Amino acid sequence: MKKQVWLVACGLISVALASSCKPKGAQSAIVGDAAAKVYVAPGNHDEFYNIVSGGFNGQISVVGLPSGRVLKVLPVFSVNPENGWGYSEESKPMLNTSQGFVPWDDLHHIAISTTNAEHDARWAFANGNNTPRIARIDLNSFKTVEILEIPNSAGNHSSPFITQNTEYVVAGTRFSIPVGENSDVSIDSYKDNFKGYISFIGVNPESGEMNLSFQLEAPPFNFDLARAGKNKSHGWFFFSTYNTEMAHTLLEVNASQKDKDFIMAVNWKKAEEYINAGKGVMKPAKYVHNKWNEETHSATSTTVNEVLTLDPAVLKDIVYFIPCPKSPHGTDTDPTGEYIVGSGKLAAIIPVFSFTKMLAAIENKDFEGEVNGMPVLKYESVLHGEVVKPGLGPLHTEFDNRGFAYTSMFVSSEIVKWNVETLEVVDRVPTYYSVGHLSVPGGPTGKPHGKYMVAYNKITKDRYLPTGPELAHSAQLYDISGDKMQLLLDFPTIGEPHYAEAFPASLIKDRQVKFYPIEKNQSPYALKGVKDARVERKGNEVHVYLTSIRSNFRPDNIEGVHVGDEVYFHVTNLEQDWDVPHGFAIKGANTAELLIMPGETSTLKWVPDRVGIFPFYCTDFCSALHQEMQGYLRVSPKGSNQPLKF
């Protein structure tokens, strides 16, 4: 049987690849009034914001739906020279980690904050996959305001997923590793010495601030993805796991031996009770916590040295394993919270589990064994049913507001729509090509908005004008309001999109920050008016306090800087109007520019290494006299007695 599935799978892989050379089928998939449905007339706004992960570019892009227009590239984990993210002195601490400044990450998943399992869209959370981190983005300013490093994690793929009132964001490790003092061990000792950790990060309901509440120790599996229970299953979390074989080499073969891996069900309310009852154990673990302050316009980075841990092998009623065929990638819960969908990449069916049955099976101790002291439930006793012949390579499932589920099929390159109650497949459409995540507005919440679905595809091939070997990734927008899914639009994306979430624009568009009140600017380098502009020397540090306002910098002729000085340009943008940023760049500095929002202060550091006159200028075309917005800085030899002059 196993062999057969493999043969079919391989057959379909070659079909999928072959079809990618023929755009013919792709064009014929579009019917009817697709153009009218995605047309957002000039000056009009999109109906939905789509917050899209950028994968290996480490950023988020903000896309309008249904137009597919890119509205913003929002820097998160990667430096962004365009607006000085990671280059300004104020933003550098945001990218600090326990191993120092890390200018990049691999960002896979988005979680939009919810209340009562409905989008409130106050914050977006995103994961750094490589250097385990979670970021929080303020959706009023579209700015990354917090980054928390995750200790004891190696590859933060299974994150961030949130509980229905944003009580917790979770982060499960992809790789299990040995931690603490015993980490210099033979890789062969995997089963004995390696461990998986699941982090529960509490979110402050007012400020959104994150705090690593506790970590759950888990067997050395790979944790792939997760979803919180919601509504009736509120209080539980479901993680997909693979490599439950606990292999440490050639996983492609060795981690695909068993017929079933597990969905790990975690009773987080219970875990919380144990934590509150003092059952957690404090263990050493070093990580950093970075926060952006909107009033000082700067970040601080704090190091933490310990973490509270819970061992579910001791506290027996927190963790249960549900067998799930075969190397599940996504696990998703439906809007009611009753159904838990596993998507086995190598499975020929989609198993749908019942939360009610799971509780009964736990109650009746319907176990078929245990793993590291934690019970394994019987597949049949938890199963609601199987979606049969869905296609090949199920990855991710999203839900609409009418009781249907949509599962992406990577291998057979299609989306399958099925009825969550009856498990009957009701429609299927091809994707171009090899779809990964799907995104339905409100799809992961208790109240999906439905209407559209975006497929984020892994392979692009011939969809756009070719641009050499490296192509943009491809997204496709479908209308899902009718019985049949209808392909409306292709649009290229920034980076490699994995998960994305969409919500109605009306939730946040009227609360956007337009500028920062200058009187509230608490930066120690802020200037309240041009009269304060000046230059000060402190030893070999030179602090240049600049104002920028249409259309000049003050001061704009600066002398008395010497080779080897540390020069800090503190630029305050005095504008108090929307959409009037000023830029700042100086010739000779081996760094990026600053892009300063109205009412904000940012700092660029430069150590001049040669004598000369160095022009600086505003980089953002801000007025008819933008090109006049410039200045000169004179650098004299080290040890010269040229005094400060400005």
Ligand code: K7E
């Ligand atoms: Cu791209 Cu969610 Cu990292 Cu699936 S994961 S495709």
Ligand code: RUQ
């Ligand atoms: S100038 S408006 Cu550099 Cu031609 Cu741009």
Ligand code: CUA
């Ligand atoms: Cu300021 Cu251009």
